[in-house]
Amino acid sequence: MSERQDELTVSLRATLDEYMGAFGRFDIDVLSSYWDREESDPLYIAEEVAGRMTSHDAIQAYWSATAGRLARLWTRTRGHAAAPRATDLAQLAFDMDWACRLGSAPDDPPIGGSLQVAALYRRRGDRWLLVSWVEAPLGPLPWLRRLYQEAGARIAGEG
Numbered sequence: 001m002s003e004r005q006d007e008l009t010v011s012l013r014a015t016l017d018e019y020m021g022a023f024g025r026f027d028i029d030v031l032s033s034y035w036d037r038e039e040s041d042p043l044y045i046a047e048e049v050a051g052r053m054t055s056h057d058a059i060q061a062y063w064s065a066t067a068g069r070l071a072r073l074w075t076r077t078r079g080h081a082a083a084p085r086a087t088d089l090a091q092l093a094f095d096m097d098w099a100c101r102l103g104s105a106p107d108d109p110p111i112g113g114s115l116q117v118a119a120l121y122r123r124r125g126d127r128w129l130l131v132s133w134v135e136a137p138l139g140p141l142p143w144l145r146r147l148y149q150e151a152g153a154r155i156a157g158e159g
Contacts (some may be wrong), residue, residue, distance in 0.1 A: 016119070035131070044132075045135060071104045073100040074112075074156065080094045096135075097114045115137045
């Protein structure tokens with residue numbers, strides 16, 4: 001990885017960390033501020049939603065609906081890799097683990113999973129703003145392999 005890509009990864013990761021913090025708080029105004037509102041054709045593909053969201057209004061409606069369904073959300077990102085795509089565009093690809101609590105009772109067990117994300121950012125002044133966010137869940141075979149490996153490590157006392 002070049003020095004430029006390292007700097008880009010650090011910059012985009014800082015923006016991503018702030019964005020994910022706002023998502024965990026369901027702060028829709030802050031989430032919206034991380035998207036390029038000048039972009040007429042944003043793209044958001046969430047793993048749990050059939051179809052694409054291609055307008056800022058549709059993306060905000062998704063966030064509102066998600067906030068209404070979840071009592072709590074946790075996320076962890078890793079494996080960040082950035083690449084410039086044009087003078088004002090950059091892509092950040094990463095893995096994301098998530099967990100959420102659907103019910104409000106403390107004994108409601110959380111559910112979760114892992115997915116891959118490709119985010120496209122546009123540089124506007126001194127900020128990187130999202131124009132595209134695409135989530136891709138792991139397929140059944142990698143997911144089952146990981147599940148069995150985590151169970152094995154836990155049982156063997158390694159996790």
